[in-house]
Amino acid sequence: MAQKKMGKQTWQFASxxxxxxxxxxxxxxxxxxxxxxxxDMILEKNMEKGDKSWExxxxxxxxxxxxxxxEKDGMQPGELDFYLAGDLLNQIINANFTARFLxxxxxxxxxxxxxxxxxxxxxxxLLDGGFADKVxxxxxxxxxxxxxxxxxxxxxxxxxxxxxxxxxxxxxxxVLKASGAGIRITQATVGKIKDLGVGNANDxxxxxxxxxxxxxxxxxxxxGRKTSDYDLIVTGDLGGVGLNVLKEMxxxxxxGVDNVSDCGVMIYRPDQDTHSGxxxxxxxxxxxxxxxxxxxxxxxxxxxxxGTGALLSPTSAFQGESIPSIAHGVVLExx
Amino acid sequence: MExxxxxxxxxxxxxxxxxxxxxxxxxxxxxxxxxxxxxxVGAVLSAAGLYQPLVDWGGxxxxxxxxxxxxxxxxxxxxxxxNKGLLGALxxxxxxxxxxxxxxxxxxxxxxTFFNPKG
Amino acid sequence: MIEEIIQRYGQREKxxxxxxxxxxxxxxxxxxxxxxxxxxxxxxEAQADAKEKQKLLELRQKIEKxxxxxxxVDILMYKKRTKxxxxxxxxxxxxxxxxLVGGAICTVGQLxxxxxxxGGMAAKEAGAATAAVLIFAGAFFTGLGIYDELGRVAGxxxxxxITGFANSIVSSAMEFKREGFVxxxxxxxxxxxxPVIVYGxxxxxxxxxxxxxxx
Numbered sequence: 113m114a115q116k117k118m119g120k121q122t123w124q125f126a127s128x129x130x131x132x133x134x135x136x137x138x139x140x141x142x143x144x145x146x147x148x149x150x151x152d153m154i155l156e157k158n159m160e161k162g163d164k165s166w167e168x169x170x171x172x173x174x175x176x177x178x179x180x181x182x183e184k185d186g187m188q189p190g191e192l193d194f195y196l197a198g199d200l201l202n203q204i205i206n207a208n209f210t211a212r213f214l215x216x217x218x219x220x221x222x223x224x225x226x227x228x229x230x231x232x233x234x235x236x237x238l239l240d241g242g243f244a245d246k247v248x249x250x251x252x253x254x255x256x257x258x259x260x261x262x263x264x265x266x267x268x269x270x271x272x273x274x275x276x277x278x279x280x281x282x283x284x285x286x287v288l289k290a291s292g293a294g295i296r297i298t299q300a301t302v303g304k305i306k307d308l309g310v311g312n313a314n315d316x317x318x319x320x321x322x323x324x325x326x327x328x329x330x331x332x333x334x335x336g337r338k339t340s341d342y343d344l345i346v347t348g349d350l351g352g353v354g355l356n357v358l359k360e361m362x363x364x365x366x367x368g369v370d371n372v373s374d375c376g377v378m379i380y381r382p383d384q385d386t387h388s389g390x391x392x393x394x395x396x397x398x399x400x401x402x403x404x405x406x407x408x409x410x411x412x413x414x415x416x417x418x419g420t421g422a423l424l425s426p427t428s429a430f431q432g433e434s435i436p437s438i439a440h441g442v443v444l445e446x447x
Numbered sequence: 448m449e450x451x452x453x454x455x456x457x458x459x460x461x462x463x464x465x466x467x468x469x470x471x472x473x474x475x476x477x478x479x480x481x482x483x484x485x486x487x488v489g490a491v492l493s494a495a496g497l498y499q500p501l502v503d504w505g506g507x508x509x510x511x512x513x514x515x516x517x518x519x520x521x522x523x524x525x526x527x528x529x530n531k532g533l534l535g536a537l538x539x540x541x542x543x544x545x546x547x548x549x550x551x552x553x554x555x556x557x558x559x560t561f562f563n564p565k566g
Numbered sequence: 567m568i569e570e571i572i573q574r575y576g577q578r579e580k581x582x583x584x585x586x587x588x589x590x591x592x593x594x595x596x597x598x599x600x601x602x603x604x605x606x607x608x609x610x611e612a613q614a615d616a617k618e619k620q621k622l623l624e625l626r627q628k629i630e631k632x633x634x635x636x637x638x639v640d641i642l643m644y645k646k647r648t649k650x651x652x653x654x655x656x657x658x659x660x661x662x663x664x665x666l667v668g669g670a671i672c673t674v675g676q677l678x679x680x681x682x683x684x685g686g687m688a689a690k691e692a693g694a695a696t697a698a699v700l701i702f703a704g705a706f707f708t709g710l711g712i713y714d715e716l717g718r719v720a721g722x723x724x725x726x727x728i729t730g731f732a733n734s735i736v737s738s739a740m741e742f743k744r745e746g747f748v749x750x751x752x753x754x755x756x757x758x759x760x761p762v763i764v765y766g767x768x769x770x771x772x773x774x775x776x777x778x779x780x781x
Contacts, residue, residue, distance in 0.1 A: 158566050165744040166566070256566040265741035266566045267708050268758060269717020269724045269733050270478055271469065271660075274653040309641030310648075312474040318648050356651045388653075432475065434641075451676055458672025458727070459665035465722030466664035470655045478725050479761055485726060486766040494773045507675035510693055511700065512668070512726045513762065519693075520766050524774030528781070536778050540770025547728070548763065550698040551735045552755065554705035559739035559751045562709035 116240070119334025121302050121327075128296035128445070129239040129288045133187075135180035136401040137173050138394070139255065139281030145380045150402040151282075152180055158256055158281055170254035171206040173283035173394075174199065175213050178250050181285040189214040192287070193244035196235050198227035199252045199393055200279070201261060206252060214248070225320075225349045226303070227251040228284060228397045229419030229440040233300035236442070239290040246290070252283030253392030262313065262426055275315035277351045277376060278386035284397025294446075295407050301331040301441040305423070311434040316422040317354020317376075317388055323437040324350060324420050325361040331416065331441050332367070339368045343412040346403065347439070348396035348419035349376035351388035375399035391422075407446045414445045450506050457501065457508025465512075482513050489517025494525070519543050567610070568625070571603045575629060582632075585639045600633050660721050667716065667723030675700055675727075697728055704732030709740065734758035 118124045135152045143154030153176070159169045174197065182189060195214055197207035198221035211218035223230040231249035238244040256266050258279040264270050288297070306326050310319035324347050332338065339345060339362070350358055355377055359369040375396045376389035396419050406412050418441040424433075468481050489512075492498040498518045501509040509515055520540040527539020541548070578596060581588070588596075604626065611622040675696050682692035707713040713733045717724045724730050738757045742750035756763065 167744075256564070259566075260741050264758065265737040266564045267711060267714045267733070267737035267740055269708075269714045269720075269730060269737075271717060271719075271721040271725075273474070274655055308644040309638075310644075314474060315652070318652070321648075322644065353651065353653060357648050360647075360651060450680065451673055454676035455669040455673045458675075459669030459723075462664045462668025462723045462726045463661050465668075465726040466660050467657075469722055469725075470657050470660055478722075479758060481722075482725065482731075483761050483765045486762050487769050490766070490769045490773060494777070505672075507679055507696065508669075508672045510696070511672045511675040511728055513728060513731060516728060516731070516762075517766060517769070520770035521773050524770040525777050528774050528778045533775075533778055536774025537771055539774055541767055544766075546694045547697045547701060550701040551705075551732055551759070554702055554732065555735040555739040555755050556751065558705045558709040558736045559743050559747075562711075562740055563743070564737070564740045565711035 118299070119330070121304070121330050122334035123233070123237060123300045123302070125236055125240040125298060125300075127240055127290065128298045129236045129290055130292040130294045130296050131286055131404065131444070132289050132292050132294055133181045133185035133287040134285065134401050134404055135177045135184060136282060136284040136398040137177045137180070138398050141255075141278075141384065142280055142282050142379055142390075142398065145384065147379055147399065147402045150405055151398060152177070152401070155281075158254070166254055166256040166260075167201065167206065170199065170201075170252055170257050170281075170283075171209045173254065173281070174206055174250050174252040174285070175210045177252070177283040178210065178214065178248055178285040181248070181287050185287050187246075187287065189216055189248075192216050192246050192248045194219065194235075194238060195248045195250075196221055196231040197248075197250040198222050198231065200224060200258050207250070210250065216248070223419065223438065223440065224421035224423050225253075225391055225393050225395060226419035226421030226438055226440050227393045228400065229300075229348065229417055229442050230421075232286065232288070232297060232417075232442045233302060233440055235288045236297045236300055239288060244290070247288050248285065249288065250283060250285040251393035251397040253279055253281070253394035255279045255281045255392075258392060262424075262429075272387055273314050274387050275312070275317065275353050277316060277349065277388045277391035278380065279392040280349075280379060280390045280395040280398065282392075282394030282398035284394065284401055286400075295404055296445050296447075297442050298445045299331075299335065299443040301327055301334065303327040303439040303441070305436045305438050307434050307436040309434045311429070311432060313424060313429050313435070315353065316349075316391060316435065316437075317351040318357055319435040320350055320420040320422050320437040320439065321354045321357035321361065323439040324354075324358050324418055327418055327439040327441050328358075328362065328416070329365065329367075339371060342371060342414050342416050342443075344403070344415040345372045346378075346415065346417055347372075347374045348417075348421075349389070349391040350374045350420055351376040351391060353388045354420075378402075404444075407444065410446070413447065414443065416441055416443050453505045454508035454511075457505030458511055459508075461508070461512040461514060485513040486517040486520070489514030490521040491517075493518040493521035516544060516547065519547075567606065568622075571607060572625070574599060574603060575625075575632065578632060582635060582639075585636055586643060596636070597633070600629060604629050604633075663719055664721050664723035667720035668726060669723075671700070671723070671727040671729055700728050701732040704729030705736045708733045708736040713737075731759055731762065
């Protein structure tokens with residue numbers, strides 16, 4: 113009988129791990145957004161001087177964010193027991209290169225935009241299960257590497273529909289420890305893949321909303337809670353369109369939605385012309401550092417972060433398949 | 448002056464048709480589909496003798512949009528058949544548009560050499 | 567065993583029309599039953615001899631189709647539900663901008679053609695020369711990184727004219743330069759523009775052949 117499993121899909125950690133350090137690095141567009149002051153570093157351009165490709169710049173985003181998080185905690189890479197990381201590129205190549213640099217035992221993750229919460233959940237399980245004392249977790253995305261891989265060449269004059277989202281150029285890294293003081297991860301709910309037939313890669317919010325709804329609902333059922341038991345329930349990157357769908361689905365089942373928001377909606381201002389908002393692994397990875405800051409200020413005491421991933425591939429999109437989606441939730445508490 | 452106004456009007460209208468197609472069709476009709484449609488429809492109208500009147504009236508307003516490319520392809524094929532028979536059917540279209548395609552290849556390579564994408 | 571599976575299949579078929587009204591528990595029960603039958607058939611199929619295999623395969627595929635049909639109902643329900651919530655494209659604004667920008671590009675083309683013909687060029691040559699100049703312009707502005715900004719607001723106004731054709735070629739060439747000049751630029755030059763050339767060539771050959779045999 114699994115001792116730490118609550119209900120159908122939720123883990124209750126016996127000794128909740130602590131997030132002891134974090135850092136985020138973002139591109140210029142994100143730096144100009146409402147959360148600009150909360151990121152550790154803002155790049156001047158999407159590509160660092162001397163980099164031969166955007167992929168190289170994105171890899172550095174992830175690597176430097178992890179190095180910053182370690183430095184803030186007075187640590188060196190070798191002190192981490194395990195590293196969990198992922199990104200949007202084929203074969204998660206940036207995470208692989210970053211792990212190569214860090215030189216520590218590594219689990220590569222692919223959850224698209226749910227990679228960060230997937231990493232936080234798995235990292236916490238490693239710590240709470242006594243398999244590690246300290247783990248590092250990173251996720252990154254880059255607007256231009258995502259565009260050229262999943263959609264069109266970046267200089268192509270194509271017009272984006274109102275449902276489209278803007279892939280965030282950003283990375284977030286986190287150091288988790290089995291013991292210590294600070295904000296803790298108390299529960300994690302592992303998502304199931306949900307697919308209600310949306311095949312439009314320019315409307316991922318609508319594709320992912322059912323997965324987010326399923327995870328939130330199951331989490332609340334597993335824990336016997338209501339939405340009002342949280343100061344904030346925030347999804348990774350449903351965007352404005354997807355957030356509306358999620359709220360409608362929650363309302364229809366009698367859940368309150370006043371405290372439900374989305375990182376993709378928070379990271380850009382409406383006049384930045386991103387249409388439905390931000391998306392990508394970097395979206396939740398970077399915005400979470402803002403949320404942790406707010407938690408340290410005691411603005412929030414318990415939040416549920418639900419990373420949402422659209423698990424399409426370039427091939428599946430061309431073959432007319434729909435977009436399978438997933439959402440992983442973690443509960444962060446500052447008590 | 449008159450030719451300018453007519454070119455502006457006809458070109459604008461042909462683009463509006465494309466915009467409506469882009470906005471009103473489901474998401475899996477992409478710009479690439481629409482452009483293939485323009486070339487094909489332009490070629491078919493041209494073969495039926497219906498595109499030349501547009502060119503006569505609107506000049507560049509009919510030749511600059513991609514349907515004009517289809518018009519050149521069709522007329523080229525017909526010319527090819529008149530001059531060279533069956534082989535002309537195969538080569539005529541591409542022969543007539545060869546300048547455009549060659550220009551595209553050359554300028555594409557040059558631009559790739561000297562410019563970098565800015566995202 | 568098989569008779570029971572066929573019987574259950576038949577009962578589920580009757581539920582198809584009422585699927586949308588079923589509650590979540592009922593739906594879950596039906597889907598689980600489908601999965602159980604599917605697995606049973608699969609095992610029988612794996613262990614059957616050649617004669618039986620075909621029959622079992624057909625039954626299995628019938629069950630799979632049934633599952634897809636039921637999923638399709640859920641998909642359509644979700645589509646209806648979310649259609650209301652989707653933001654509308656700004657059609658009027660898009661049309662006006664497409665008209666203005668497309669018209670402007672064609673006007674520039676007309677000016678260039680007039681320039682060439684007044685300089686003594688024949689009409690046909692002037693047309694080809696104009697096309698070349700516009701392709702150069704599209705390539706140049708793509709290289710400068712401006713054409714995609716234009717495309718963002720102008721939509722079809724920048725995609726439909728031949729400058730858009732140049733933009734699609736040059737943007738692909740620039741983008742994949744990182745992968746080298748042979749496999750990157752060379753192989754991917756026509757990633758976006760390719761279909762236009764392929765189907766343009768095809769339709770021209772078709773028209774040529776029709777013309778040949780009709781005349």
